[in-house]
Amino acid sequence: MKPILPCALAVLLSGCFLWSSSDTGPKPSPLPVLSGGNKVIVDSWRQRTGALSPAVLRPAAVASSVFAAAADGTLARYEAGRELWKVRAAQSLSSGVAADGKLVVVASTAGELLAFDSNTGKSLWRVQLGGEVSGLPLIADDVVVVRVGDNQVLAYNTADGKRRWVYQRAQSSLTLRAQSGFTQVGDTVLAGFSGGKLVSLSLAGGFPRWEATVALPRGTSELERLTDLVGEPVVRGDSVCVVAYQSRVACLDAVRGTVRWTRDVASTVGGDADATQLYVTDNTGAVQALDIATGATTWKQDKLLWRGVGRPLVLANGDLAVSDQQGWVHLLSAKEGRFVGRLEVDSSGINAPLVRAAGSSFVAQARDGTVHALNIPEVAAK
Numbered sequence: 001m002k003p004i005l006p007c008a009l010a011v012l013l014s015g016c017f018l019w020s021s022s023d024t025g026p027k028p029s030p031l032p033v034l035s036g037g038n039k040v041i042v043d044s045w046r047q048r049t050g051a052l053s054p055a056v057l058r059p060a061a062v063a064s065s066v067f068a069a070a071a072d073g074t075l076a077r078y079e080a081g082r083e084l085w086k087v088r089a090a091q092s093l094s095s096g097v098a099a100d101g102k103l104v105v106v107a108s109t110a111g112e113l114l115a116f117d118s119n120t121g122k123s124l125w126r127v128q129l130g131g132e133v134s135g136l137p138l139i140a141d142d143v144v145v146v147r148v149g150d151n152q153v154l155a156y157n158t159a160d161g162k163r164r165w166v167y168q169r170a171q172s173s174l175t176l177r178a179q180s181g182f183t184q185v186g187d188t189v190l191a192g193f194s195g196g197k198l199v200s201l202s203l204a205g206g207f208p209r210w211e212a213t214v215a216l217p218r219g220t221s222e223l224e225r226l227t228d229l230v231g232e233p234v235v236r237g238d239s240v241c242v243v244a245y246q247s248r249v250a251c252l253d254a255v256r257g258t259v260r261w262t263r264d265v266a267s268t269v270g271g272d273a274d275a276t277q278l279y280v281t282d283n284t285g286a287v288q289a290l291d292i293a294t295g296a297t298t299w300k301q302d303k304l305l306w307r308g309v310g311r312p313l314v315l316a317n318g319d320l321a322v323s324d325q326q327g328w329v330h331l332l333s334a335k336e337g338r339f340v341g342r343l344e345v346d347s348s349g350i351n352a353p354l355v356r357a358a359g360s361s362f363v364a365q366a367r368d369g370t371v372h373a374l375n376i377p378e379v380a381a382k
Contacts, residue, residue: 231270
């Protein structure tokens with residue numbers, strides 16, 4: 001079996017430093033000074049699910065419910081701070097959570113895909129995948145899409161777990177186990193692969209509609225040549241934007257797959273976008289806003305360097321939220337990049353990507369597994 005390299009380990013080995021408490025590494029930037037009239041971030045409720053590491057886990061928000069998992073196999077549903085159910089899904093989990101109004105899906109370290117009733121937590125079905133899940137599953141219409149290793153994408157019926165189709169590529173010598181996943185676009189699903197490839201697959205049969213090369217492998221070692229796509233492809237209008245590990249950001253035509261522009265930005269966490277701008281965190285912790293149409297830099301915020309800043313999250317109120325590995329959540333103006341608020345959420349730090357919820361709410365799951373439901377009231381602090 002070829003090695004699947006955890007993203008955090010890959011970052012350290014390659015010298016792309018995110019955060020360190022050592023005397024020799026770069027020191028995290030001090031918290032930036034905030035001006036007056038900042039917005040309040042409210043930690044509405046919190047629930048302890050269980051530690052995340054070393055699994056690729058993050059919560060899922062559906063309507064007013066939050067589904068969260070832990071590496072020890074725990075899977076739970078919370079609503080308004082109440083625990084509605086909690087089950088032991090498996091001995092240990094490696095990936096998840098995917099959820100919709102009916103189904104919750106996770107993957108085990110034993111290579112199983114596990115589906116549960118979202119209302120009751122009852123086990124519905126489980127299938128053996130024949131390999132380790134290396135990204136986040138996706139529930140799209142009536143299928144669950146999952147990646148095994150870096151070269152297989154499989155789809156299973158949501159109703160009974162029967163396999164619908166499989167799409168397979170040639171294996172790479174090394175790949176990442178990272179917070180990457182899929183994006184549904186109409187009757188297709190977008191999937192990123194090693195070698196900087198983005199592929200559009202039909203949900204009905206797994207047939208490729210188009211394939212695009214976002215980044216080409218460079219360097220002499222296998223580690224240096226890693227170009228896996230990280231995060232989920234972000235679709236806004238007729239553009240799809242992606243981030244290639246430590247190398248490049250690109251926006252493409254979502255229908256034809258033709259590349260519109262690329263920028264050399266080293267990132268390991270992916271990005272998010274609104275109607276006009278793509279937001280990316282680079283390897284130093286600087287957050288950048290790029291024009292979706294041209295790729296030109298709109299602004300760059302570099303006052304969070306070396307704090308282990310995560311993927312930006314666009315909120316419904318027009319703010320941009322980012323977390324850091326020291327446990328803070330920062331609010332930035334999406335138009336200007338200036339800081340408009342912050343909150344120390346959890347001293348254990350935040351590694352998992354922030355997840356959008358209803359309105360201007362969002363969810364953070366800390367390193368120790370505590371789930372935090374965060375909200376920004378409409379009235380700014382005085």
